[in-house]
Amino acid sequence: MSIRHIVLWKLSADDADTRALHAEQISERLLALEGTVTEIDRIEVGRNVVNPSSNWDVALTIDFADVDALERYQVHPAHQEVAGFIRSVVSERSCVDYPF
Incomplete structure (x- = not known):
């Protein structure tokens, strides 16, 4: 069963x-991970362009x-490095993982 991982910051x-x-x-x-982390089937990153005071900034x-x-992606060293940078510039994070 495929899993879709969505994160908002x-x-x-x-x-x-x-x-x-x-x-x-x-x-x-994040997009640079696609060639490094082989577990990624598809990746998309979007920046919010509407209602910046109430919407999340990055998806x-x-x-x-x-x-x-x-789970292998979560512990991959390249992902961990990117996650460290992201944690340094965000105030909030929300996530959902669901089958599709």
């Missing part, structure tokens, strides 16, 4: 320019073959 920067920079850096780093959608692949 609120960035911690107060000014729009820094938030835009951090969103771009998150996007670039990640990744598809995996199964839960085991998601």
